Amino acid sequence: MSDTPLPTADAGSLPPADHGPTLAVPVAHEPVSRLLPLQFTASGSEYFRIWIVNLLLIVLTLGFYMPFAKARRLRYFYANTVIDGHPLAFHGDPWKMLRGYVLMLLLFGGYSLSGHLSSWLSVAVFGLLALLWPALWRSSLRFRLSNTSWRGLRFAFEGDLKGAYRAMLPLAVPTLLILVANAIALQGVDPEDTKAMSDAMLKVAAWNGGAMLVLMAMLPWSLTQIKRYQHNGYRYAGQVARMLLNPGPVYAIGGIAFAILLGGLVAIVVLVMLAAVIGGALGSFVPGGKAGAMVVGGVVMALVFLG
Known part of the structure; x- marks a missing residue:
């Protein structure tokens, strides 16, 4: 055998190898989020x-x-x-909005009028409102979003009808039960019989007071369900809105608001009591006697409270 080396070629001078057709494989990218200034x-x-x-x-x-x-x-x-x-x-047409507004006037006007005619008629009309309101609310959301645009593209609302009833019924059902209980308490009571009417109204007040406490306890949870349904139905150019609200923060805000309200009521009661004390002490020195002194005392205590 000869020791002569075999001829070699540079890699750059070699013809490209034919491996057949190629397939482009897309590279997965993480979704890019961007904060939009408002x-x-x-x-x-x-x-x-x-x-x-x-x-x-x-x-x-x-x-x-x-x-x-x-x-x-x-x-x-x-x-x-x-x-x-x-x-x-x-882009909403106010003439179309007028039709919905007239319908609301008729429904709520009928409910207001029914309360003066019969307790059971009021229950029936409110029941009709409870059945119609979620559908009307959903329709109004669809109208509002479909007539709202940004950068030339319209928004949309895709919440379903079942979700609207699921969000609204937790408030409508207890209210309907309150009206039914009131109608039962007032049934057969002669409006001219003062004592019977007074006893019936006491029952109504006691029942309504307890029911209102239950409704107030349920209100933050119900508002959370309503807002979730509302905001989770928003759509824009293929984008889907999501609201991750839990009832806890809503209860916290409601508790703070209730504490402020309760504190204001206590302050008013204390103010009235102090004004009465000051009025009793200054009754002989202020024109108008004790009544005038209570007014002066109330003004003084209000200035102290606001200061």
Whole structure:
């Protein structure tokens, strides 16, 4: 055999190997999130002019201008809500809003009138309202979102009807039971019989007081369900909204609000008692006797409290 080496070639001079057709494999990327700056550019003076004109026209039209006022207000607020440099826009037709507004007037007007005619008629009309309200509420959300746009694209609401009833019934059912209990307590009572009417009203007051405590305890949870249904139904350009609200923070806010309300009521009671004490002490020195002294004492204590 010869010791002559075999000829070699540079890698760059070799022809490319033919491995057949190639397949491009997409590389998975993590979804990119971006915070969009939000600005509200409206001014109080501009909105005051809109508000005062709306109020005047509502009064002059006996309330029938309300949908037009609402459409005008929404257009102003939306045009001044700027997200990532682009404002929102509202395209709702106030004449279509007027039809829904008239329907609400008829329903709530009928309920108000029924209360003066018969307790059981009031229960029946409220039951009708409870059956219709979730569907009407869902319809209003769909109208509102479909007439709201950003960067030329419309929003949408895709919450289902079953979810609307599931969100609303926890408040409607206890209220209906309260009305039924009141109708039972007042059934057969002669309005001219003062004692019987007084006893019936005491039962109604006791039942309503207990039921209101139950409703207040349920209210934060019910509001959480309502807000979840509402915000989880929002859609925009294939994007799905999600609201991860738990009842705990809502109960905390409700507890703080209740504590402030209770504290205000206690302060008023203490103020009245101190005004009575001061009035009794100064009754002989202030014009008007004890009544005038109580007024002076109330003013003094109010100034101390506010100070």
